[in-house]
Amino acid sequence: MNLPHYVLLSEATSVDDFVDDAMFTDVTKDGEIYTTYRIVRFTHEVQEHHEGWTHLANVTLVHSEGIAVAFLRVRNRIIEDSRIRTHSGDTGAS
Amino acid sequence: MNVLVCNDHAEPLDSLIAVLENDDAVASINVANTGRQVIDTLHSRPVDVSISSGTGLDFNRMLQRHLDPSVTSTLTRVVATKTPTVPLLVKAHQFGFNNVLALTEHTDHIIPTLQRSISGEESITDHPTVKALHLTPGALTRNISIEDHKDQHVIELMGVGLPDHEIAEALGLSIQTVRNRIANIIRINHLSNRTQLALLQNTNWQIPDFA
Numbered sequence: 001m002n003l004p005h006y007v008l009l010s011e012a013t014s015v016d017d018f019v020d021d022a023m024f025t026d027v028t029k030d031g032e033i034y035t036t037y038r039i040v041r042f043t044h045e046v047q048e049h050h051e052g053w054t055h056l057a058n059v060t061l062v063h064s065e066g067i068a069v070a071f072l073r074v075r076n077r078i079i080e081d082s083r084i085r086t087h088s089g090d091t092g093a094s
Numbered sequence: 095m096n097v098l099v100c101n102d103h104a105e106p107l108d109s110l111i112a113v114l115e116n117d118d119a120v121a122s123i124n125v126a127n128t129g130r131q132v133i134d135t136l137h138s139r140p141v142d143v144s145i146s147s148g149t150g151l152d153f154n155r156m157l158q159r160h161l162d163p164s165v166t167s168t169l170t171r172v173v174a175t176k177t178p179t180v181p182l183l184v185k186a187h188q189f190g191f192n193n194v195l196a197l198t199e200h201t202d203h204i205i206p207t208l209q210r211s212i213s214g215e216e217s218i219t220d221h222p223t224v225k226a227l228h229l230t231p232g233a234l235t236r237n238i239s240i241e242d243h244k245d246q247h248v249i250e251l252m253g254v255g256l257p258d259h260e261i262a263e264a265l266g267l268s269i270q271t272v273r274n275r276i277a278n279i280i281r282i283n284h285l286s287n288r289t290q291l292a293l294l295q296n297t298n299w300q301i302p303d304f305a
Contacts, residue, residue: 021270023270023274024270024273024274025270025273025274025276025277027258027273029287031257031258031288032287032288032289033286033287033288034273034276034277034280034287034288035277036274036277036278036281063281078268078270079270080269080270081269
């Protein structure tokens, strides 16, 4: 299995360059808990990730305080899936 | 105190009624055998505490939708059961009951427990199991608030068991739109999770007059 490549994106890019809607809801705990985030900046393009993640982004919580890093699967400018990265060793694999 | 006993055939509260009838602390006892009788009694007579059986828990929750806020705001609601299990305790808490009364062979505790429940000295929220779960009392008694008809369509499909991606496909929405809407509905209704929302959606009905 190939290791994924992380390509650092320019700080000059904006969220609008990648998606139509910067807000997305991450679903955890077997589909029970819904948490809404807003993308602040896309930081990396992810290539050849075995779980299909396409981007890494800095995100903020929408309805409370907090920041995080999110693995995202973006297709046709729509976020199809997400996984919130919980610590520095998280490589996006389940 | 003025008492309303919501009696039902599955778990009759006859022994409790006998205890209440023989205690001077009880000023009046009303026994209701149908939902309509419960509603009419609460709107026409002074009642400090209504007592339901464990099997009448779900039905009693439905009745709350038919009561004036002036009635519900002052009414203490107690579940009386021979088997006060943990699921019943948690359910009663989520359905907005104030306390659970264990019916044992000894009856000395019944009147003091009811009095402490009415005064607020004793409450279901103080139970260690309930405290540990960090649940919102009465979370499953509300009518669902939504922002528009698309929210309504989303929760109706969720209520029949569709996963997010199938709701999205059926309504021609992106999965993120569906999830954003579900997250928002859960938030504005002060619920904890998707299951609570689906449960509320499926019990969001009115009691017919013949019930």
